[in-house]
Amino acid sequence: MRFILTLILFVLPISAFAAIDTYEFKDEATRERFKELTFELRCPKCQNQNLQDSNSPIAEDLRNEVYKMLQDESSNDEIMDFMVARYGEFVLYKPPVNETTYILWYGPFGLAFIGLIVLLVVSRKRKRNDVSEVDLETHLSNDETARLDDILKKGERND
């Protein structure tokens, strides 16, 4: 008995969820487009939710509007343009590429490029430093070789 009750309790919320979607679409493709559009469009009131997630009245209105436009055979672009004309580019979760968003789209690549250059310059400099140290060891002038020999000899004598 207890087991059955637990089972029922587990199943109940699932059926409740299924009841939320009350839109009827003429085909599966339109349903997919509706899902896609309400996922991509941001609710203007609740900031960090899309139209799909939000329960605010304005999101509901906009969902209805998307649904209505889909029934009227509007293209995805038309629906997006409709929303942007009223609520601005804020409603797009994927901002378009234009002058104001260049830094958003290309900034990361620019930074990576700068990082790469810095890396190259630093490693190149280090390599050059290594080379010059080797040069110091191997290329002594005649005077220096003589002095070195002198010092080494002195050292041996002291031992």
Added chain:
Amino acid sequence: MRRFILFLPLVIAIGIGGFLWKGLQLDPTELPSALLNKPFPAFELPALADSELTLTENDLKGEVALVNVWATWCPSCKQEHAQLNRIKAEGYKVIGINYKDERQKANIWLKKYLDPYAVNVYDDKGTLGLDLGVYGAPETYVIDKDGVIQYKHVGVVDEAVWQKLKAIIDQLKNGPKVATQ
């Protein structure tokens, strides 16, 4: 030169800190209006006071005015109502858009708390609100005499906000010769 490079991370950190600090002062709920400098959207809706009377965007033209989107279900609208009455008393024109409301409730409200509106558009389905990009009442717009939207304020109009709006309205009324604020 070498010394300077050592300080570079500090300089960058301060720069980023500056931007983040600025970000703290910004209000993310304030969206820039997509309709700035665009004509008021076309509509054909009944007046709140008289369902027989049909209003269009042409009824808003002729004078620089505030357009206030309000409803009886919106607590902040009640908060700003007294301020709107004061604005009317100062001799400025306020047009109302009664947004997704019930006609009877709205008319009772205006009797009870006084009516600051020259005229009220009854937008019960929120269609005009949608075209205006309204996402939360109250919202207040400044339109010029040709019905072009010049400014949008989202949220309560208090005395401080009104001073800002007034400067914009006065400038529109007197032409561009008068300096802002």
